[in-house]
Amino acid sequence: MEITLDVNGQTYSVVPEGRRLLAVLRDDLELLGTKLACGEGACGACAVLVDGRPVNACLLLAEAAEGHEIVTIEGLSTGRASAVQEAFVAEDALQCGFCTPGQIVSATALLERVPQPTREQIHEAMAGNLCRCGAYPKIERAILRAAGGG
Amino acid sequence: MTARFVKTQKEMEGRYEDVWALVDESDDTESWAPDAELALVGRPAPRQDGAARVAGRVRFTVDVTLAGMLHAAVLRSPAAHGRVRSLDLEAALATPGVRGVIGPESELSLTTRSPLLATEPAYAGEAIAVVAADTLEAARAGVAALALDLEVLPHLVDMQEGLNEQRFTKDPTDDARGDAEAALAAAEVTVELSLDTPAQLQTPLEPHAAVATWDGDLLTAWVSTQGMFTARDDLAMAFGLRTSDVRVLTQYVGGGFGGKQGCGFEALAAAELSRVTGRPVRLVNDRHGEQLDGGRRAATRQSVRLGAKRDGTITAIDADAVVAMGQGGWIFPVLIPARTLYRCADVRALTFPVKTNLRPQNAFRAPGVMEGTAAFEQAIDELALALDMDPLELRRTNHADVDQVSGSPYSSKQLLACYDLAAELAGWATRDELREPQPDGLLRGMGCASQIWWGGGGPPSHATVRLDAEGNATVITGIQDIGTGTLTSAQIVAAEELGLPLSHVRVVGGDTAPNVYGPVAGGSQTTPSVMPAVRSAAAKVRKTLLQLAGDVFEIAVDDLEIRDGRIRSSDGAIDAEVTEVTEKLGDATIDGSGSRGPNPDGFVVHTFGCQIAQVAVDAALGEVKVERIVAVHDVGRIVNPLAASSQVEGGVLQGMAFALTEELIVDPTTGVPVNAHLDDYKIPTIADVPEIIIDYPHVPDANLPTTGTKGLGEPPIIPTAAAIANAFAHATGRRAAALPLTRDRVLETLA
Numbered sequence: 032m033e034i035t036l037d038v039n040g041q042t043y044s045v046v047p048e049g050r051r052l053l054a055v056l057r058d059d060l061e062l063l064g065t066k067l068a069c070g071e072g073a074c075g076a077c078a079v080l081v082d083g084r085p086v087n088a089c090l091l092l093a094e095a096a097e098g099h100e101i102v103t104i105e106g107l108s109t110g111r112a113s114a115v116q117e118a119f120v121a122e123d124a125l126q127c128g129f130c131t132p133g134q135i136v137s138a139t140a141l142l143e144r145v146p147q148p149t150r151e152q153i154h155e156a157m158a159g160n161l162c163r164c165g166a167y168p169k170i171e172r173a174i175l176r177a178a179g180g181g
Numbered sequence: 182m183t184a185r186f187v188k189t190q191k192e193m194e195g196r197y198e199d200v201w202a203l204v205d206e207s208d209d210t211e212s213w214a215p216d217a218e219l220a221l222v223g224r225p226a227p228r229q230d231g232a233a234r235v236a237g238r239v240r241f242t243v244d245v246t247l248a249g250m251l252h253a254a255v256l257r258s259p260a261a262h263g264r265v266r267s268l269d270l271e272a273a274l275a276t277p278g279v280r281g282v283i284g285p286e287s288e289l290s291l292t293t294r295s296p297l298l299a300t301e302p303a304y305a306g307e308a309i310a311v312v313a314a315d316t317l318e319a320a321r322a323g324v325a326a327l328a329l330d331l332e333v334l335p336h337l338v339d340m341q342e343g344l345n346e347q348r349f350t351k352d353p354t355d356d357a358r359g360d361a362e363a364a365l366a367a368a369e370v371t372v373e374l375s376l377d378t379p380a381q382l383q384t385p386l387e388p389h390a391a392v393a394t395w396d397g398d399l400l401t402a403w404v405s406t407q408g409m410f411t412a413r414d415d416l417a418m419a420f421g422l423r424t425s426d427v428r429v430l431t432q433y434v435g436g437g438f439g440g441k442q443g444c445g446f447e448a449l450a451a452a453e454l455s456r457v458t459g460r461p462v463r464l465v466n467d468r469h470g471e472q473l474d475g476g477r478r479a480a481t482r483q484s485v486r487l488g489a490k491r492d493g494t495i496t497a498i499d500a501d502a503v504v505a506m507g508q509g510g511w512i513f514p515v516l517i518p519a520r521t522l523y524r525c526a527d528v529r530a531l532t533f534p535v536k537t538n539l540r541p542q543n544a545f546r547a548p549g550v551m552e553g554t555a556a557f558e559q560a561i562d563e564l565a566l567a568l569d570m571d572p573l574e575l576r577r578t579n580h581a582d583v584d585q586v587s588g589s590p591y592s593s594k595q596l597l598a599c600y601d602l603a604a605e606l607a608g609w610a611t612r613d614e615l616r617e618p619q620p621d622g623l624l625r626g627m628g629c630a631s632q633i634w635w636g637g638g639g640p641p642s643h644a645t646v647r648l649d650a651e652g653n654a655t656v657i658t659g660i661q662d663i664g665t666g667t668l669t670s671a672q673i674v675a676a677e678e679l680g681l682p683l684s685h686v687r688v689v690g691g692d693t694a695p696n697v698y699g700p701v702a703g704g705s706q707t708t709p710s711v712m713p714a715v716r717s718a719a720a721k722v723r724k725t726l727l728q729l730a731g732d733v734f735e736i737a738v739d740d741l742e743i744r745d746g747r748i749r750s751s752d753g754a755i756d757a758e759v760t761e762v763t764e765k766l767g768d769a770t771i772d773g774s775g776s777r778g779p780n781p782d783g784f785v786v787h788t789f790g791c792q793i794a795q796v797a798v799d800a801a802l803g804e805v806k807v808e809r810i811v812a813v814h815d816v817g818r819i820v821n822p823l824a825a826s827s828q829v830e831g832g833v834l835q836g837m838a839f840a841l842t843e844e845l846i847v848d849p850t851t852g853v854p855v856n857a858h859l860d861d862y863k864i865p866t867i868a869d870v871p872e873i874i875i876d877y878p879h880v881p882d883a884n885l886p887t888t889g890t891k892g893l894g895e896p897p898i899i900p901t902a903a904a905i906a907n908a909f910a911h912a913t914g915r916r917a918a919a920l921p922l923t924r925d926r927v928l929e930t931l932a
Contacts, residue, residue: 070468107236126827164827168870
């Protein structure tokens, strides 16, 4: 059954066949910035914005995303780099970079909701985005910097 | 170039081999003076590819998508040991979308015909068959159609049982000097400590992965590996090809931490299925497969006995380690800290590599040495307690001035400076005040640990620099940047030597096709191996550029220098953009190639360091919170302090997790790991991060060729767990018999 997805402001017709949103984004739409790392909702590497909230695309059935506004890392990277992206580069808030798209998505959602987050608010909002390289101290600094406080 | 072969020693994670190094005797690049005023080296620089990474534009192996590409899924053993009774390959092949299947009877079908898959799997997760299909879903359906029937055989996963039964992967080793037994008997003070350390999984977020495709007898493979040249050689050997007929691409790697060496099973299987089907094939481990079969730091059971004089002089070290190897693998040097960290003439170190029904152990950041330090440095603290001596003072007292195994001097050693710096930054002098009753009711303490590792690098390592008419330089390297930022370090070194701004230098790596060799990204050897080669290559280009500038400006070359993209004469008469010379090149380029010279004979090269941890223990809940880690490491000259601090933070956090949360748990009844997933194997989150304070002695290694740099990948993970355990003991007066310090273990220890 064909459904219609609104991704990064574009409309796509896809046949989900029971697949998760992540598989449709990566395999059908070739939006490869969103990563599959665990497939079990534990790491946040596949975070996308669904109506502005960060969601693990590996857990969401593509059909359930119909009628919602989906934004991926590509949708956040169309023009100039955002303040969050610039801060991630300046603070070296990444190492291997595999988790970085998910981190940017979650950080963007946080700053949209809480423009001046405290450290505790950052920890709570970002605890679902694992970084095995351990870039966390700099991710925290980058978010504070993007919020104008770093 | 005046080429000569020189016999030298090559070191990788403590294993030395004699190799012939190709040396350019005409290369007169001199080392930077320790106090040289460098324009770029030593100043923080963001990654050259940062903008692409934060935009999600970089392509990892798992993202490589080729026309007509098939997707592979792996059938893995559900049992710790078994024998395949039946497997329905035809049913799998008949599954819609399935294009190829290889099973336990399959061999690599070109010349070598070596087995690839197991008929008698010896650990849970061992690959039995691989299915390639149009989609991943179809491949998984094919795996299900295989309808595996496995006869389950007896297993052994308990290392004590393996020791009792004397089941070893190799003969136990006895590394002794002097007479430790007699020295222990004669010692004025003795202590003993036993510790079990956990199996720790590398858990790269990008799992092991490969994409392979053939063009006739030419094989191209994208491999998520730390060693693309090893991967190339592995594939060439497996398929009977010339190395020049294999191209490996490894531009972006989503973490490795030691676990991704060579081409791996994934590239072999993908290449074989690609050959069989005539289509490109992508094989990506799913998370469960990765946690079962991606690798691990082996669990150990260690004991240490120390003897000392009343004044603190260590007189005897007797250590043993039982290592749960799994089915094999390198035996990493668990007892190197016992053998080399402090001055002692009478030492015995016994290592028992027990064979168990787990995957062969493989490297995980400071393999062996980290888990050995966790036990040995706790024993040193126990000795300090028995002597009523300050733990740092005990370490200073027993400082080793020369290598304790060979008797050779160190190329450089700033460990005493590390102790002083760390003590000052941590407030070590007043650490006992932490043990006074705290307003929040928590028990606080502070502990330290020392670090020793190799990290000197060496040949072979090559680089080529190419300067074009627009004054932009491209540095071609054999680096695969697994997240450490070494491409950016090479950019800094090349720009420094060329006198160009960073923005005019771009470094490429991640491709074996140019055949500019770089070492495996492991053993803390990339920076010390590659940077001198980059410098030499850039120096040749600079010399040529100055010669041409001399022609253009009609001035003696000796009177010219290049800084920040401008050519200047010493009398100030000439001050011109580099492009005033390079624009005359037209379509020509100025090329220079450089190689890494050997390390000098007669020295051993080591990195050193000290970390100090402060912890708070909730005795009612059994929770240990690390509040602060001070990390000071002697790694010679720092090329990029920004990337260096990232390395240290990452190592500290992985070491902290080894002390507090990470442990592969294996069900003794079935022999099957029960937490081989990301939701129950606990790696740190951002909320777990302590304050991390980082510093260095900043003393370049004057005996290493031309850049004075040592490696920093391994050092920061090594002392963290021991420092935390020592801080826990300082806070509570107790020591746990095993790591990690989970709540149940802490409550048991404090009961």
